[in-house]
Amino acid sequence: MNQPKSWIEIPENSDFTLANIPFGVYSKGKGHFAVATAIGEYIVDLDMLHKAGYFGLLELPKNIFSSRYLNPFIALGKEKTNAVRKYIQELFTKGSTLEKDSKSLVNVLHKQQEVKMLLPVKVRNYTDFYSSKEHATNVGVMFRDPENALLPNWLHMPVGYHGRASSIVVSETLIHRPNGQIKDPAKDKPDFGPSKRLDFELEMAFVIGKETQLGDMVSVNKAEEYIFGMMLFNDWSARDIQVWEYVPLGPFLGKNFASSVSPWIVTLEALEPYRTKAPEQSVEVLPYLKEKQRTTFDIQLEVAIATKEAKETVVCQSNFKHLYWTMPQQLAHHTINGCNIEIGDMYASGTISGTTPESFGSMLELAWKGSKPLQLADGSTRVFIQDGDKVIMRGHAGEGTQRVGFGCVQTEVLPAKNIEI
Amino acid sequence: MNQPKSWIEIPENSDFTLANIPFGVYSKGKGHFAVATAIGEYIVDLDMLHKAGYFGLLELPKNIFSSRYLNPFIALGKEKTNAVRKYIQELFTKGSTLEKDSKSLVNVLHKQQEVKMLLPVKVRNYTDFYSSKEHATNVGVMFRDPENALLPNWLHMPVGYHGRASSIVVSETLIHRPNGQIKDPAKDKPDFGPSKRLDFELEMAFVIGKETQLGDMVSVNKAEEYIFGMMLFNDWSARDIQVWEYVPLGPFLGKNFASSVSPWIVTLEALEPYRTKAPEQSVEVLPYLKEKQRTTFDIQLEVAIATKEAKETVVCQSNFKHLYWTMPQQLAHHTINGCNIEIGDMYASGTISGTTPESFGSMLELAWKGSKPLQLADGSTRVFIQDGDKVIMRGHAGEGTQRVGFGCVQTEVLPAKNIEI
Incomplete structure (x- = not known):
């Protein structure tokens, strides 16, 4: 599957080869937006191309690429959106008509840095799963019983909970350290103040491309038809707020102050060459969770921390393929009771930890509950995230002209806000 | 505060007096809708009135009442929406210009039964709180330790969790009994099948009328400015699915198969005459949860079960005023970490149980975990809800010409669907 050359120069190690063609939305100034794809160091304004007549044969709605969100485009269905992706690949292949016309085109290409x-x-709707056996085991060992680290339900279902949709923000959105109730175990009541245990969680999320009606179930073997694509997902967590609030109804203010996502949605079709076997499951699952073929995607992931004083320090290297529960199993489970899904729903994986300490996907695990501080490039150490730190997550599958990457989700943490009562 | 008479006949005990004027949306056939209010046994099509020029002085957007949802209307802000409500009260007062014109008006009034x-x-976004001390205590006594029924955090914060927005449906939407994993304590692994412990939860929800940005906090003493109105809310629960899945991340498939709401949103302004003191809190709360005046609303609530064989049996009578945590405290807590809120968000109260057994707001409590079956009018008994049962919740404040009611949320339960794998 040799990818032909593009007439746009694509640097070595670019996440955005012709094999990728992800979808995103960029700002064209107050109140104006356009759907775009990324190629090399550029973004391509699909609305400008559409209005210049390039998508004519595909019979797309007139304003499909001038929408603030991708939801209407995604709602066209995979047949159409895949045809758009393939046609973009043709347009940007060396020798295409677009290459010949390119000198007369204005405002179609922009440097990524400039938009x-x-x-x-x-x-x-947003749901967060808890699908890494290594992560669930690490948490169980730290906070419960090392001999019974996994709870009784964990091997029988992809455990998950509902999260907050409103506070999901795109890469480079600044976030404030959250305030909240924190309970010192030595005291008999909680104090109030900024979280002292701010953490990231390395996750990936999938985005729904096809809706169901209330009462419908999505079969585990057809689940990928409902998935448009994937993103990087940083599930920010305030461990001290979370530990005091979460029994019995689950995480709430310890999570919902922000979750950060990468700006590009990479389609499942772009990831297809990187399909690989999913881990074998140690306990037989119920029939509705049984896959004819257990597959997932081989996506290399890393987390870096950049401080004011120093360049990045990579603190975690992991891989999406480690997850015990697959995306089809997550979606089949979520809908087995008839819960309906909507276009634009996001389903996050849970922290993606591997088997080695370097592959753990949160500071909680990397610094093992504060007992093993991480050394950063500027000589400082971290057990959790400090104000001014920037957390950067990256992911990609494949290499060279076949590389299909996600770019990054990077977020700088500002100090907590003052409270006015 | 004597309400003037309406030129529409309003039956005794109607929830929809001139003092109310709630807002809803009704179907005018495939793809057509209109915003409406309810008066007596009628609904009033506000779009028809608007297009006939009646709202001219209020300078409303042209299509504000032909929207599928109330969100754009609510987004106009309380000053405008309150002015609309007051103007409707004038229009339907005896002697108004509308009364004189009413013979020439077509399609403005419809019998509620016919639409x-x-x-x-x-x-x-949808969040469910857990704000009844009596309910939380009952659950604690049944499932944990009667001596320590409330968990340590309960008296310090309005405990809540994120629920599923997509599966919130309006009254009269049929729902199926959910399928799911159910674990018999005597077995070592779960079985799969229809829930055997389907329950209702008597709740009320408030709807957000004013948004905030990420990082903003809503002060407990200004919280009502952000609340447009209230609804009846049935938080359907499958107890057997819930008990197996909910540790450690909270309720998920045991809840998200459906929640049912009443069709009319009653404004806080309509409820103002029924403001009353909220219960005293036994433990001093943190400053961000301290209210200058602790008030709530006196809203009488009841739940009835109707079977195929018999008329209704009222199984619960409770009151919104029993709740330990108020709506302002819930909203201040939800946003204290900077979580942003959006117009159309729904925040449910949690099960509203009173102190006496007749006032418990769920079958779990009414039949005390199956040990005290309820007697229905047809001679049958219930410990949970059976297929074919219709659960009806009603609520109102005040009486006579001052009565401000919610109508009802009623839902029939269909058998579980067959699974295709």
Whole structure:
């Protein structure tokens, strides 16, 4: 599957080869937006191309690429959106008509550095799973019983919970350290103040491309038909707020102050060459969770921390393929009771930890509950995230002209806001 | 505060007096809708009135009442929406210009029985609180330790969790009994099948009328400015699915198969005459939860079960005023970490149980975990809800010409669907 050459120069190690063609939305100034793709160091304004007549044969709605969100485009269905992706690949292949016309085109290509990317979908519903056996085991060992680290339900279902859709923000959105109730175990009541245990969680999320009606179930073997694509997802967590609030109804203010996502949605079709076997499951699952073929995607992931004083320090290297529960299993489970799904729903994986300490996907695990501080490039150490730190997550599959990457989600943490009562 | 008479006949005990004027959306046939209010046994099509020029002085957007959802209307802000409500009260007062014109008006009034009401808001985010001390205590006594029924955090914060927005449906939407994993304590692994412990939860929800940005906090003493109105809310629960899945991340498939709401949103302004003191709190709360005046609303609530064989049996009578945590405290807590809120968000109260057994707001409590079956009018008994049962919740404040009611949320339960794998 040799990818032909593009007439746009694509640097070595670019996430955005012709094999990728992800979708996003960029800002064209107050109140104006356009759907775009990324190629090499550029973004391509699909609305300008559409209005210049390039998508004519595909019979797309007139304003499909001038929408604030990708939801209407995604709603066209995979047949159409895949045809758009393939046609973009043709347009940017060496020798295409677009190459010949390119000198007369204005405002179609912009340097990625010069544009502001926006949250690409209106997030309808957001669920966070807990699908890494290594992560769930680490948490169980730290906070419960090392001999029974996994809870009884964990091997029988992809455990998950509902999260907050409104506070999902795109890469480069600044976030404030959250305030909240924190309970010192030595005291008999909680104090109030900024979280002292701010953490990231390395996750990926998938975005729904096809809706169901209330009462419908999505079969595990057809689930990928409902998935448009994937993103990087940083599930920010305030461990001290979370630990005091989460029994019995689950995480709430310890999570919902912000979740950060990468600006580009990479389609499942672009990831297809990187399909690989999913881990074998140690306990037989119920029939509705049984896959004919257990597959996932081989996506290399890393997390870096950049401080004011120093360049990045890579603190974690992991891989999406480690997850015990697959995306089809997550979606089949979520709908087995008839819960309906909507275009633009986001389903995050849970922290993606591998088996080695370097592959753990949160500071909680990397610094093992504060007992093993991480050394950063500027000589400082971290057990959790400090104000001014920038957390950067990256992911890609494949290499060279076949590389299909996600770019990054990077977020700088500002100090907590003062409270006015 | 004597309400003047309406030129529409309003039956005794109507929830929809001139003092009320709630807002909803009704179906005018495939793809057509209108915003409406309810007076007596009628609904009033506000779009027809608007297009006939009656709202001219209020300078409303042209299509504000032909929207599928109330969100754009609510977004006009309280000053405008309150002015609309007051103007409707004038229009339907005896002697108004509208009364004189009423013979020439067509399609403005419809019998409530003859129209289909729709879900009135596009629900952006949904959170369920757990704010009844009596309910939390009952659950604690049944499932944990009678001596320590309330968990340590309960008296310090309005505990809540994120629920599913997509599966919130309007009254009269049929729902199926959910399928799911159920674990018999005597077995070592779960079985799969229809829930055997389907329950209702008597709740009320408030709807957000004013948005905030990420990082903003809503002060407990200004919180009502952000609340447009209230609805009846049935938080359907499958107890057997819930008990197996909910540790450690909270309720998920045991809840998200459906929640049912009443079609009319009653404004806080309509409820103002029924403001009353909220219960005293036994433990001093943190400053961000301290109210200058602790008030709530006196809203009488009841739940009835109707079977195929018999008329209704009222199984619960409770009151919104029993709740330990108020709506302002819930909203201040939800945003204290900077979590942003959106117009159309729904925040449910949690089960509203009173102190006496007749006032418990769920079958779990009414039949005390199956040990005290309820007697229905047809001679049958119930410990949970059976297929074919219709659960009806009603609520109102005040009486006579001052009565401000919610109508009802009623839902029939269909058998579980067959699974295709």
